[in-house]
Amino acid sequence: MTAVITHQDETAVATGYHYRYDRVVEIAGRIVRARIDRQLYRSHSFALVAMINDEKSWTRVVDDLACQWWDATPTPSTHVDAAAVLGPVADELLRRAATVLAPTPTLSAHVLDAVSALLATAYRYDGEQRITPDDMSWASTHGGRLHIIEHADGSVTFTKAHREECAFITSSGTQDCDDECDVCYFADAQRRLGQ
Numbered sequence: 001m002t003a004v005i006t007h008q009d010e011t012a013v014a015t016g017y018h019y020r021y022d023r024v025v026e027i028a029g030r031i032v033r034a035r036i037d038r039q040l041y042r043s044h045s046f047a048l049v050a051m052i053n054d055e056k057s058w059t060r061v062v063d064d065l066a067c068q069w070w071d072a073t074p075t076p077s078t079h080v081d082a083a084a085v086l087g088p089v090a091d092e093l094l095r096r097a098a099t100v101l102a103p104t105p106t107l108s109a110h111v112l113d114a115v116s117a118l119l120a121t122a123y124r125y126d127g128e129q130r131i132t133p134d135d136m137s138w139a140s141t142h143g144g145r146l147h148i149i150e151h152a153d154g155s156v157t158f159t160k161a162h163r164e165e166c167a168f169i170t171s172s173g174t175q176d177c178d179d180e181c182d183v184c185y186f187a188d189a190q191r192r193l194g195q
Helices: 083-101 109-123 133-141 186-192
Strands: 007-014 018-027 032-038 045-050 056-062 147-150 155-160
Touching: 007 083, 018 083, 032 083, 045 083, 056 083, 109 147, 109 155
Parallel strands: none
Antiparallel strands: 007 018, 018 032, 032 045, 045 056, 147 155
16 A cells, blocks of 8 residues: 655756755655755765654655666766656655555454454354455455445445445445446456456
8 A cells, every 4th residue: 555645845956066856745644855866976876765753853764775776867967957867766765655654544443343243243243254365365356345334323334346436435325326336256357358
């Protein structure tokens, strides 16, 4: 899972001795800066992403060795377009940072109670069920994506029977299904397409 990257600002500078590109973005509610500095010497060059921590200082999130990108960049000059040359390095670093900073999904106590009830209704009050990687793989290729909808009356719906655009899903269960939810088996759809 990766978090959304929202662009905030960027700066670029080029001299005869080095050029630098900075891009500031927001990732998962954090202010994050990618900074790539291409010096005359590889050993003085760097590429890193840092975020502002709770103490209002920068904490390194990810970095890249200069040997990964330095040779593919031009020698410093006032004519170098630092944003164009170093932008792709920043893109890759920010993608990696978004993966690192992505929030870990958590289930509320209410949803966990609903999972307990689902297990109890399917396998008795002392039910136990082990789900294997094969079970998960099969489930992800059959039916729609799992949706968990918490209703105002305290009930919870677990469903794989609706398309993403279905009124039931888009309204978080407050509207009825639009009756166009013929969720096919992913494997069958691929077979029909000759894949």
